[in-house]
Every structure is written in structure tokens, then in C-alpha cells.
Amino acid sequence: MPTISDVARAAGVSMSTVSYVLSGRRPISAETSARVRAAIADLGYHPHAGARALASSRTSVLALVVPLRADVNVPVIMQFVTAVVTAARAVNHDVLLLTKDEGTSGLERVAGATMVDALIVMDVESDDLRLPALGALKQPSVLIGLPDDPAGIACVDLDFAATAMECLAHLAGHGHRRIALVGPSPSVYERGTTYAGRFLDGFTKGSRELGLETVAHSCEPGTAGVRDCLAWIDTEQPGTTALVVHNEEALGPLLEELRARGRRIPGDLSIVAVCPRDVATAGPVRLTSADIPAHEVGTLAVQTAMDLLDGRPAPGARLLPPILVERDSCAPPPG
Numbered sequence: 001m002p003t004i005s006d007v008a009r010a011a012g013v014s015m016s017t018v019s020y021v022l023s024g025r026r027p028i029s030a031e032t033s034a035r036v037r038a039a040i041a042d043l044g045y046h047p048h049a050g051a052r053a054l055a056s057s058r059t060s061v062l063a064l065v066v067p068l069r070a071d072v073n074v075p076v077i078m079q080f081v082t083a084v085v086t087a088a089r090a091v092n093h094d095v096l097l098l099t100k101d102e103g104t105s106g107l108e109r110v111a112g113a114t115m116v117d118a119l120i121v122m123d124v125e126s127d128d129l130r131l132p133a134l135g136a137l138k139q140p141s142v143l144i145g146l147p148d149d150p151a152g153i154a155c156v157d158l159d160f161a162a163t164a165m166e167c168l169a170h171l172a173g174h175g176h177r178r179i180a181l182v183g184p185s186p187s188v189y190e191r192g193t194t195y196a197g198r199f200l201d202g203f204t205k206g207s208r209e210l211g212l213e214t215v216a217h218s219c220e221p222g223t224a225g226v227r228d229c230l231a232w233i234d235t236e237q238p239g240t241t242a243l244v245v246h247n248e249e250a251l252g253p254l255l256e257e258l259r260a261r262g263r264r265i266p267g268d269l270s271i272v273a274v275c276p277r278d279v280a281t282a283g284p285v286r287l288t289s290a291d292i293p294a295h296e297v298g299t300l301a302v303q304t305a306m307d308l309l310d311g312r313p314a315p316g317a318r319l320l321p322p323i324l325v326e327r328d329s330c331a332p333p334p335g
Contacts, residue, residue, distance in 0.1 A: 001045075001046075002044060002045045003045075004018050004045070007036065007039050007043060007045050010039035010042065010043060011032075011035045011036045011038070013032060013035070017032065017036065018040075021033050021059075022114065030060065030094050033059070033060070033061070033094070034096070037061055037096055040115055041098075041109065041110055058117045058309070059114065059115060059116055059117050060094065060117065061094050061115060061116045062084070062094070062095050062117060062118050062119070062120060062302065063095075063098055063115070063116040063118070063120065064084050064085075064095050064096070064122070065098045065107065065119060065120065066098070066099060066122040066123060067099060067100065067101040067123050068099045068101075069123070071185045071187045071188055075248075075279075076275070076276060076279070076292065079276055079292075079294035079295070079298075080144065080294045080298050081097065081298075082294075082298070083296075084120060084298040084299075084301060084302055086298075087298060087301075087302035087303065091302065093117070096110065096115065107130060107133050107134060107137065108133060108137075116139060117139060118140045118141065118142070118305040118308060118309055119137070119140075119305075120301045120305060121134065121141060121142070121145075122144045123145070124145025124146065124155075124193070124194050125191060125192040125194060126147060126148045126192040126194050126197060127147065127149075127192060131149075134153065135152060135153065140154075140309060141153060142155070142305045142308070142314075143156070144156060144297055144298070144301050145157050145193075145194050145195065146317055147194060148194075150317045154305075154308065154314035154315075155316070155317040155318065156300045156304060156317075156318045156319075157195070157317075157320070158195075158292065158297065158319065159320060159321055159322060160194075160199040160202060161199065161201055161205070162319075163199065164199045164200070164203040165202045165203075166290060166322045166324050167203075167272045167274065167290055167324065168206040168212060168244065169210065170288070170326075171242045171244070171270060171272060171330065172210050172212060174270060174330050174333075175332045176241050176270060176332075176333050177213060177241075178212070178213045178214075178239050178241055179214050179241070179243070179244060180214065180216070180217070180233045180237060180242075180243050180244070181214065181216035181243075182217065182219045182233075182245045182247055182250060183196065183199075183200065183217060183219060183246050183247060184196045184218060184219070184246060185219065185220050185221060185247070185249075189218055199246050199274070204216075215233060215236045217229050217232050217233060217236075219247050221249035221250055222249075222253055223253045223256070223257060225250065225253075226250055226253045229250075230254075241269065241334065242269065242270040242271070242333070244272050244273075244274070245272070245273045245274065245275075246274045248273075248275045248276075248279055251275065251283065252283065255284060259284070265285045266328070266329050266330050266331035267331065268334055270329060270330040270331055271287055271288070272287070272288050272290065272324070272329070273288070273329075274289065274292065275287075275292055276292045276294060277289065280327065285328055285329050286328040287327055287328075287329045288327045288328070288329045288330045289325055289327070290324045290325075291322075291323045291324075293320055296320060297320065300318065300320075
């Protein structure tokens with residue numbers, strides 16, 4: 001088992017500094033404290049009962065759990081990370097970033113070593129196996145996401161179902177009746193990631209309520225995935241005049257493929273994207289988009305965590321309403 005000496009050596013500090021970080025008996029700089037806690041996490045060090053008893057004060061550190069799987073869009077995820085770090089800094093907290101896909105073991109390791117005051121957890125699944133472990137921890141937790149059963153845990157996120165319906169209503173307002181959804185990669189759906197499922201549910205409901213003809217298909221990132229997705233849409237629903245794209249990584253290859261086929265946007269095909277604003281305006285066409293409010297969601301997650309630490313009850317699930325910005329990619333259908 002790793003010892004306090006091992007932690008001190010890995011962090012480049014004295015054993016007394018490690019002890020002070022754990023006990024809170026003396027002020028330690030945020031940078032040194034974060035380095036010590038990172039070494040504790042890496043080594044899997046668990047202080048003995050006496051050391052834990054001394055840890056009566058807060059650590060001034062929040063854990064942000066964001067598994068960097070192969071199918072996540074890292075630039076978009078980093079917008080959430082930046083928002084959490086900035087909001088945490090405003091309340092004098094540092095952030096310990098956990099990016100390994102460890103399931104419950106990483107949560108228990110960090111919480112058991114009294115390394116953090118609270119945990120913020122991303123990449124939430126419908127029936128997330130981490131929820132029972134989070135409920136058993138003494139530290140409060142906040143989810144950026146919405147599981148099927150959010151009872152008893154604080155959640156913040158964009159209202160993805162309402163966002164899908166807003167995208168369809170916008171295109172229907174331009175006169176489109178045959179619309180296709182370019183969804184996330186198949187693995188995102190297979191894993192049960194809730195934002196994808198909630199968006200698809202809203203897309204299906206909105207199609208029915210607006211009387212639209214629609215199809216939905218997952219899309220692997222890259223040119224080959226885009227070509228396969230477009231071929232499927234053309235086969236299943238000929239005459240599609242608009243796309244809702246809920247896949248940031250597919251946007252660039254999609255626009256390039258449509259340009260290569262001579263399909264004008266919005267003259268031949270209208271597009272509404274679900275993405276951050278900087279992504280929507282970075283391509284050859286300024287895309288009408290429903291915003292991914294990373295800054296607002298990350299800030300709200302930190303505020304919720306601090307409320308829980310101060311003994312204020314969390315309001316349950318808080319879903320931000322969609323904000324759709326009209327740009328240059330939508331027009332009435334051709335003809």
C-alpha cells in the first residue's frame with residue numbers, strides 16, 4: 001500500500017505538507033494542495049483513520065468527472081471544463097479533473113481519501129451505474145446530465161428534448177415538411193448517453209405534433225460516416241429538404257460533402273445544428289444553431305455544488321431552455 005512518504009515524494013513536498021493538506025490545520029497554497037491531491041489520486045493513497053479524523057475543514061477542491069471516451073467531442077467537452085474551472089475559481093476552489101473511465105472505483109477513491117468537497121459528474125447515462133455509489137458518498141454530487149431516475153440527486157443540463165422540438169419548429173416555419181436528423185455516433189446511443197436519447201425523443205414527439213415526415217440516423221464522425229448517413233437518408237426519405245445535425249464532429253465533413261455534391265446551403269438544403277456558437281460560425285456557411293450552453297451549465301453546476309455544501313437544498317433537475325439563433329443556413333424548401 002502507498003504511504004504518506006510515497007505521496008510526498010510524488011508531489012515533491014515534505015510529509016508534513018501532505019499531512020497539512022489532509023488535515024487542514026495550516027494554510028497550503030492552492031497549487032501545492034492540488035499537486036498533493038493529484039499524487040494521492042494517482043497512487044490510490046488512503047490515509048489512516050486518525051488522519052481522516054483531522055480533516056475537519058474543507059479541501060477547497062471540486063472533482064470534475066468527465067471520461068474522455070473515443071466517441072466524445074473533446075473541444076466541446078473542454079468548454080464545459082473551462083466553465084467549471086472558472087466558476088470554481090470564483091468561489092476559491094480548485095478542480096481535480098478525472099478523465100479515466102473508471103466507473104465507480106474512481107469516485108470512491110477520490111471521495112474516500114477526503115480529497116474533494118464535492119463531485120460534478122458528466123457523460124451521464126440513462127441507467128448510470130455510478131448513481132448508487134454517488135449516493136453513498138459523504139460528499140455531495142451534481143450531474144451535468146439527466147438520468148432516467150434523477151430522484152435524490154441534483155442535475156443540471158440543457159433541455160435536449162425541447163431543443164429538438166425547437167429545431168423542428170424553426171424549419172417547419174420556413175415551410176419544410178421532410179426533415180432528417182443526423183444524430184451522434186452509434187456508440188453514444190448504445191451506451192445510453194442521455195442527451196442523445198432525450199434529443200431523439202423530442203425529435204420524434206415534435207415530428208408527430210407538427211405533422212412532419214422525418215427520419216433519424218446515427219452518424220459516425222468523418223467523411224465515410226457522413227456519406228453512409230446521407231445515403232441512408234436519401235434511401236429512406238427521398239426529397240428531404242432540411243437536416244437537424246446533432247453531431248458536432250460530423251458538421252465539417254457534412255458541409256464539405258454537400259459542397260462536393262453541388263448541394264447549396266440553404267438553396268438546396270437547409271440545416272439547423274446543435275452546437276456551441278463558435279462551432280456554428282466557423283465553417284463556410286454560418287449555421288443557424290441551437291446553442292450548447294457550456295458556460296451556463298458549468299457555472300450552474302458549481303453553484304449547485306456550493307449550495308449543497310452550505311446546506312441549502314438542491315432544486316432537483318434544472319434544465320435550461322433552448323436558445324436558437326438564426327443565421328445563414330435556413331430558407332424555404334426549393335421549388
